[in-house]
Every structure is written in structure tokens, then in C-alpha cells.
Amino acid sequence: xxxxxxxxxxxxxxxxxxxxxxxxxxxxxxxxxxxxxxxxxxxxxxxxxxxxxxxxxxxxxxxxxxxxxxxxxxxxxxxxxxxxxxxxxxxxxxxxxxxxxxxxxxxxxxxxxxxxxxxxxxxxxxxxxxxxxxxxxxxxxxxxxxxxxxxxxxxxxxxxxxxxxxxxxxxxxxxxxxxxxxxxxxxxxxxxxxxxxxxxxxxxxxxxxxxxxxxxxxxxxxxxxxxxxxxxxxxxxxxxxxxxxxxxxxxxxxxxxxxxxxxxxxxxxxxxxxxxxxxxxxxxxxxxxxxxxxxxxxxxxxxxxxxxxxxxxxxxxxxxxxxxxxxxxxxxxxxxxxxxxxxxxxxxxxxxxxxxxxxxxxxxxxxxxxxxxxxxxxxxxxxxxxxxxxxxxxxxxxxxxxxxxxxxxxxxxxxxxxxxxxxxxxxxxxxxxxxxxxxxxxxxxxxxxxxxxxxxxxxxx
Ligand SMILES: Nc1ncnc2c1ncn2[C@@H]1O[C@H](COP(=O)(O)OP(=O)(O)O)[C@@H](O)[C@H]1O
Ligand SMILES: C[C@@](O)(CCOP(=O)(O)OP(=O)(O)O)CC(=O)O
Numbered sequence: 271x272x273x274x275x276x277x278x279x280x281x282x283x284x285x286x287x288x289x290x291x292x293x294x295x296x297x298x299x300x301x302x303x304x305x306x307x308x309x310x311x312x313x314x315x316x317x318x319x320x321x322x323x324x325x326x327x328x329x330x331x332x333x334x335x336x337x338x339x340x341x342x343x344x345x346x347x348x349x350x351x352x353x354x355x356x357x358x359x360x361x362x363x364x365x366x367x368x369x370x371x372x373x374x375x376x377x378x379x380x381x382x383x384x385x386x387x388x389x390x391x392x393x394x395x396x397x398x399x400x401x402x403x404x405x406x407x408x409x410x411x412x413x414x415x416x417x418x419x420x421x422x423x424x425x426x427x428x429x430x431x432x433x434x435x436x437x438x439x440x441x442x443x444x445x446x447x448x449x450x451x452x453x454x455x456x457x458x459x460x461x462x463x464x465x466x467x468x469x470x471x472x473x474x475x476x477x478x479x480x481x482x483x484x485x486x487x488x489x490x491x492x493x494x495x496x497x498x499x500x501x502x503x504x505x506x507x508x509x510x511x512x513x514x515x516x517x518x519x520x521x522x523x524x525x526x527x528x529x530x531x532x533x534x535x536x537x538x539x540x541x542x543x544x545x546x547x548x549x550x551x552x553x554x555x556x557x558x559x560x561x562x563x564x565x566x567x568x569x570x571x572x573x574x575x576x577x578x579x580x581x582x583x584x585x586x587x588x589x590x591x592x593x594x595x596x597x598x599x600x601x602x603x604x605x606x607x608x609x610x611x612x613x614x615x616x617x618x619x620x621x622x623x624x625x626x627x628x629x630x631x632x633x634x635x636x637x638x639x640x641x642x643x644x645x646x647x648x649x650x651x652x653x654x655x656x657x658x659x660x661x662x663x664x665x666x667x668x669x670x671x672x673x674x675x676x677x678x679x680x681x682x683x684x685x686x687x688x689x690x691x692x693x694x695x696x697x698x699x700x701x702x703x704x705x706x707x708x709x710x711x712x713x714x715x716x717x718x719x720x721x722x723x724x725x726x727x728x729x730x731x
Pocket of ligand 1: 326358359360361384385386415416420422423424425426427429
């Protein structure tokens with residue numbers, strides 16, 4: 271019997287809490303996006319061998335196939351050999367983590383087909399292909415995945431998370447992603463697989479967002495995964511993995527938190543790019559060298575981050591408690607720029623102080639990120655980005671913006687009134703100041719993993 275189920279997981283925009291989130295004392299706010307990674311399953315019983323094939327048809331040579339001897343995984347950590355010698359560390363790591371965890375006895379022929387929304391990668395040299403019902407369209411590239419430029423939405427986290435849930439569902443036809451413990455299991459397994467593939471333990475915010483959606487996130491203790499990967503006796507690996515996934519409290523926070531209705535996130539991809547690990551090592555080196563100064567800065571920045579979360583939550587509450595007033599507030603936002611609203615505040619002519627609160631929170635975050643930039647020498651909000659973000663404050667309907675995540679020359683994220691999204695994209699097009707920015711066609715979609723309707727993918731698989 272062939273069974274098709276399709277799961278998807280979102281990409282991320284890291285709005286507040288970069289660097290601080292590496293330390294479990296601090297929380298971060300990460301927004302899940304409408305660009306998602308999808309994994310479609312096909313599973314059949316087999317007799318003497320298990321074959322798992324992962325296809326990623328949007329990319330040249332996007333197929334990795336493994337003939338697997340299950341006895342290797344009995345209590346063990348085992349490595350996989352792709353049949354044509356092709357490498358995809360994230361695919362390999364996810365399959366081997368799931369097999370070590372499940373230690374299956376029965377053989378299956380499993381094919382998982384991956385579809386990634388166009389926001390994840392540059393669309394240069396690609397052609398669209400749609401499902402029969404035209405509800406899904408994906409870009410097909412002429413180059414292999416490793417040669418296509420990324421936009422920074424966390425493609426590997428999306429891949430690992432959607433592949434994890436898809437593979438688990440092949441071994442458990444009743445698996446229900448709406449079940450909270452199942453979701454947590456997927457998260458834990460995906461974090462392990464992602465860290466092992468990367469060869470390092472980051473804060474895990476991207477996998478957590480891919481799993482749970484838009485959240486306020488607090489990380490797990492890195493020793494959870496470092497201890498697992500340090501196990502030298504391979505025969506102890508499975509037991510330790512099961513304990514870690516099913517019996518250990520990871521003490522993460524993943525509180526749902528999303529943008530208030532009528533306020534949208536707009537992400538601008540910047541020509542250029544930055545390497546997150548280099549920025550991180552500079553920041554951590556300074557933090558170590560300057561414990562007192564850094565504590566003060568971390569505390570101030572964290573207060574600003576949490577204040578953004580809280581003013582956004584206040585707006586969400588207002589939208590529900592007093593919808594009429596909220597509609598007027600949105601109208602006010604859509605007719606003014608951050609600079610105009612700020613001016614009105616200084617002249618005591620402000621109509622909605624809640625809007626000014628968001629503007630101030632964003633500015634305060636930027637102030638401390640700039641201090642971090644100057645102090646550490648890491649180009650987190652370099653001058654070019656400062657100019658750009660300052661310029662967004664003059665756009666009608668814009669509350670201002672930040673450099674997301676690790677910052678640098680990767681992207682900017684701005685918050686805008688829903689009615690102003692199109693106008694802002696159009697009005698900035700010809701402007702010299704915005705010439706390095708390409709607005710991405712995406713928005714917040716707060717859900718984490720969801721199960722999709724296979725009909726929407728007919729004609730593509
Ligand atoms: N659609 C996909 N199909 C197959 N593998 C993918 C896909 N998207 C991402 N990957 C894997 O993730 C890797 C990119 O990971 P990484 O460099 O960490 O980027 P990111 O910051 O986007 O996660 C790719 O080289 C590939 O191994
Ligand atoms: C610095 C960080 O706290 C945040 C980095 O956020 P980005 O969104 O910039 O991440 P990448 O997509 O991996 O480049 C590092 C971390 O938390 O792991």
C-alpha cells in the first residue's frame with residue numbers, strides 16, 4: 271500500500287534577541303513565515319531491505335538514496351552511504367537520527383519528496399511549475415542545491431524539521447501533528463539531527479520556529495546535545511537518544527506570539543551578505559573579555575527586546591477588546607510615517623500612544639544593537655544598514671525596522687500597516703536609498719508544522 275501524507279514547516283525572520291538567545295538567560299522573538307518547506311511521503315512494505323530516498327526535484331541532482339541494513343541501527347549510531355556517493359549532510363543526519371531513535375524492525379521502501387517555497391532561495395535561473403489545481407507553484411533551478419543562493423530563512427532547519435515529521439509518519443500511520451507531545455518529539459529529534467549535521471550547537475531558534483511557528487523562544491542547554499555527540503561507545507547511542515528525546519526536560523520556552531492583526535512584516539533581502547559564525551565569534555569574544563560592560567548591554571538590549579514583545583501583545587489585546595478603536599489606530603498608522611508619529615508625540619498631539627510605543631521599542635533595540643556593533647567590531651548594524659533603517663522611518667505606514675538575527679548585510683525586517691505594504695514596495699522601488707533592497711514576497715504565517723492536503727501537490731510528485 272502506498273500512503274501519501276504531506277507536512278510543511280515554516281521559514282523564519284528573527285526579529286528580536288539575536289546573540290542574546292545563545293544564552294538561556296534571555297528570550298528571543300522569532301516570526302514564522304509564509305515561505306515553507308514541504309515533505310511528501312510515499313511508503314510501501316518491503317521484504318529484506320529498507321530503502322529511503324529523499325528527492326528534491328527543484329534542484330539539479332536533488333536525489334539522495336540509501337539502501338539500509340536495519341541491524342546496523344540496532345542500538346547503534348550508524349553512518350549512511352548514498353548509493354551514488356552524493357552528499358547532503360542534513361538529509362543523512364535526519365535519516366540516521368530517526369532510525370537510531372526508532373530502531374525499526376520491519377523493512378519499507380520510503381520516498382520523501384521535498385518542495386521548498388520560493389522565498390528560501392534566489393530565483394535566478396529557475397522556472398516555475400504548478401500543481402494540477404494551480405494552488406501550489408514552486409521554482410525549479412538549473413543548479414544543485416549547494417550552488418543556489420539562500421535568502422536566510424533557514425532552509426536547513428525547514429528541511430530537517432519537515433523531513434523528521436515525514437519520516438516519523440512513515441513508521442506511525444496514526445501520527446497526529448496536533449498532538450503536543452508529538453510536536454515536542456519532532457522538535458527534539460530535529461534539533462539533534464540539525465546540530466549533528468552542522469557539527470555545532472547553535473541556539474536552535476530556527477528549528478524551534480520551524481516546529482512551533484512564531485514564538486518567544488528560550489534555548490536548551492547545549493550540553494544536552496554535546497553529551498550525546500560525545501558518546502564514544504556507539505552501542506549506547508540509541509539508548510541515550512531515546513532518553514534525551516522522550517524523557518528529558520529540555521527546559522525550552524516556545525510561547526506562541528505573533529504580530530498583531532493589521533500589522534505585517536516586510537523582509538528586504540540586501541545585495542551582499544554576512545557570515546553568521548564570524549559575527550558570533552566576535553561578539554562572544556568581546557562578551558568574555560568585557561563581562562561587566564557586556565552584562566549591562568545585554569540587560570538593556572534584552573529589556574528593549576521584551577518591551578517590543580509586550581507592546582505588540584498589547585496591540586493584539588486591543589484589537590480584540592476594542593476593535594473600533596483598533597481600526598482607527600491602524601488607519602492612523604497607515605496614514606503616517608514613524609517620523610511623523612514621533613513628531614506628533616513630541617508636540618503632544620499623538621492620537622494613539624500604542625503606535626509610538628512600538629516605534630520607541632524598535633528604536634531602542636537598534637540603539638543597543640548599534641552599541642554592540644561598535645563595541646564588538648562585528649558588523650551587526652553597519653552604517654549602510656543604519657542609513658537604510660533610518661530611511662524606512664520616513665515611509666508612510668512604516669513603524670521602522672531592524673537587522674534580523676545576526677544582522678550584517680543579509681536583510682532588513684520592517685513592520686508596516688497592512689494597507690501600506692504594496693505602497694511601500696512600490697514607492698521604494700525607484701529610490702536610490704533603497705537600491706540594494708529586494709522586498710521578498712512573503713509575510714508572517716504564525717503556524718509551525720502543519721499537515722497539507724495531498725490534492726494540492728498532484729502533478730508535482
Ligand atoms: N530544498 C532542499 N532540498 C534538499 N536539501 C536542502 C534543501 N534546502 C536546504 N537543504 C540542505 O540545507 C543546506 C543549507 O543549509 P545552510 O547552509 O545551513 O543554510 P540555511 O541557513 O538556509 O539553513 C543545503 O546545502 C542542503 O544540504
Ligand atoms: C546570532 C544568532 O543568535 C542568531 C542568528 O540568526 P540568523 O537569522 O542571522 O541566522 P542564520 O540564518 O543562521 O544566519 C545565532 C544563533 O542563535 O544560533
